[in-house]
Amino acid sequence: MTFSALMLQPIVALIAGILILVTPSLLSYIVAIYLIIVGISGLLPHIAQ
Numbered sequence: 721m722t723f724s725a726l727m728l729q730p731i732v733a734l735i736a737g738i739l740i741l742v743t744p745s746l747l748s749y750i751v752a753i754y755l756i757i758v759g760i761s762g763l764l765p766h767i768a769q
Contacts (some may be wrong), residue, residue, distance in 0.1 A: 730762025 737755030740748045 727763070727766050730759040732759075733762070734759035 733755040737752040737759060740752040740755070
């Protein structure tokens with residue numbers, strides 16, 4: 721499995737989303753959920769190959 725710039729962005733979004741969930745506040749939860757959704761949707765095409 722090789723990593724490209726298109727695959728790196730969703731991974732960074734997932735990591736950022738998980739880290740933001742560690743420090744709770746309402747805005748942080750909203751941003752974290754958004755980043756996790758973007759990360760998963762970005763990784764799905766690469767995983768489904």
